[in-house]
Amino acid sequence: MGTIDRRTNGRYYARWRTPDGKSRSKAFARKRDAEAYLSGVEGAKTTGGYVDPARGRVKLGPWADDWLAGKTNLTPKTRDRYENAIRVHVKPRWGDFAIGKITHSEVQLWIAGIQLAPASVRKIHRVFSQVLATAVRDGRISRNVAENISLPRVHTTEKRFLTHTQVEDMARLVGPDWDLLVRFLAYTGLRWGEVAALRVGRVDLERRRVIVAESVSPIKGVLTWGATKGHERREVAIPQFLIADLAAAIRGKAADDLVFVGPRGGVLRAQTFQRAALVPAAEEMGLCIRKVKDGQPVSVHRGGVDIPVFTKHFHPHEFRHTAASLAIAAGADVKVVQRMLGHKSATMTLDLYGHLFADRLDTVADAMDAARRTELDGTRPGSSEAPIRVGQAPVAEGVGEAR
Structure with missing residues (x-):
């Protein structure tokens, strides 16, 4: 005692x-x-x-550095984002604090004072909370004071989804050098880094599949290769109408060659695609709106190039939203869309695209009507159709996995 x-x-x-x-x-x-x-x-x-209070005397700065060094499952892009959050935000405020001396109220005031977009504030808090959670597991502190913090609300903007017609209009406007890329992005849903890293050997035209196994991203100006965002390989189906163009694009290439390359044959960067083809096409379609001041379009000079400023932009990632929308409209269920996009869980898919599944309610009900009629008609006397055996599930046309 x-x-x-x-x-x-x-x-x-x-x-x-x-x-x-x-x-x-x-x-x-x-x-x-x-x-x-x-x-x-x-x-x-x-x-x-x-928890012995003496174990909480370690300074947060070195502890955060050690925490990041021990994270072996991060993609290069995520590691860079974590390192930036620690260097720019966490260490300047908490680096010299003993982790056992940090209080919940101090963390709340710190979070409230970060003058960034709500999504950015949440990412910084997530990193800080993970650092302290490791200290709890290590027996340095008894609880994570970064938990139950009031965070700024993220105001989600409505995602844009192109229709089949709009995708074709976009493909026509970008021209023959880029039209396959537009269609491929819009009908496979790959992330930009995954498309840029796709190699010929991972395209199976006979099975109509691409194997998504790696990604490439520019980090601090250097192209960095790594695993996909979900750290898992996945297979994505290729629509039949893309096969001939894909076959022509990879003909004569070695298995390790990239499918899509930049103008000089290297890794295709998103900025190159945007400036050369995507933005002009999107602007002509009304998907991009330039910022105008005193009757003149506004530009910023960066890297020796004048870059137009837009009040409304169109990014390559919107093709990923388009792929999800088109797949759902074609009858794909949430698990199929999850696998196609490489989401960690179906919950993530529903959070992003759940409202689109609501639009399918009438289609599902109609399909169930058709399935019921098929089964009942098959059991009536004089029916020309073979009866359905007990335990044999009828196929609801238009519902389930899109093939």
């Missing part, structure tokens, strides 16, 4: 021993506070949840 002593300075000192026999003490202005703290210590020792 611990003890409480009153010193000549009027403060009360709670004293106790750690489970391994080391002596510890903590000062309080009021006796009842010392008693409450000591009661909590003894209770934690009994339940096995005791």
Whole structure:
């Protein structure tokens, strides 16, 4: 059991021993506070949840660096984002703090004061919370004070989905050098980094499949190769109408060659595609709107090039949304869309595209009507159709996996 002593300075000192026999003490202005703290210590020792305060004296800066160094499952792009959050936001505020001295209220004030977009603030908080969660698991602190923080609300913008006709219009406008890329993006849903990293050997024209196994991204100006965002290989179906053009595009190439390349034969960068083809085509279709000031289009000079500024833009990632929309409209269920896009869970797919599945309710009901009629007609006397056996599930046309 611990003890409480009153010193000549009027403060009360709670004293106790750690489970391994080391002596510890903590000062309080009021006796009842010392008693409450000591009661909590003894209770934690009994339940096995005791954390020695001395273990929380490690500084957060070095701890965060070690945490990031130990993360072996990050893609290069994610690692760069985590490193930036720690270097720019976490360490300037908390780097010299002992992790055991950080309080929940201080974290809340810090988060509230970050003047960035809500999504960016949430990402910074997520990194900070993961750093402290590791300290909890390591027995450095008893709880994660970054949990249950009030975070800014993210105002999601409505995603744009192209129709089949719009995809064809876009393919026509970008010209013969880029039309296959537009159709491929819009009907496979691959991320840009996955398309840029796709090699000929991972395209199976006979099975109409592409194997998505790696990604490439520019990080600090350097092209960096790594695993896909979900860290898993996946197969994505290729629509039949793309096979002939794909076959022509990869004819004569080695298995390790890239399917889509830049103008000079290297890795195709998103900016190159946007400037050379996508933005002009999207602008002609009304999908991009230039910012105008004093009757003149606004541009910024960057890297020796004048780059137009848009109030409404069109990004390659919107082809991924388009692929999801077209697949759902064609009858693909949530698990099929999840596998196609490489989402970690069906929940993620529903969070992004759940409203599109609601549009399929009438189609599903009609398909169930058709399935019911097929089964009942097959069991009536004089029916020309063979009866359906017990346990044999009728196929609801238009529902389920899109093939």
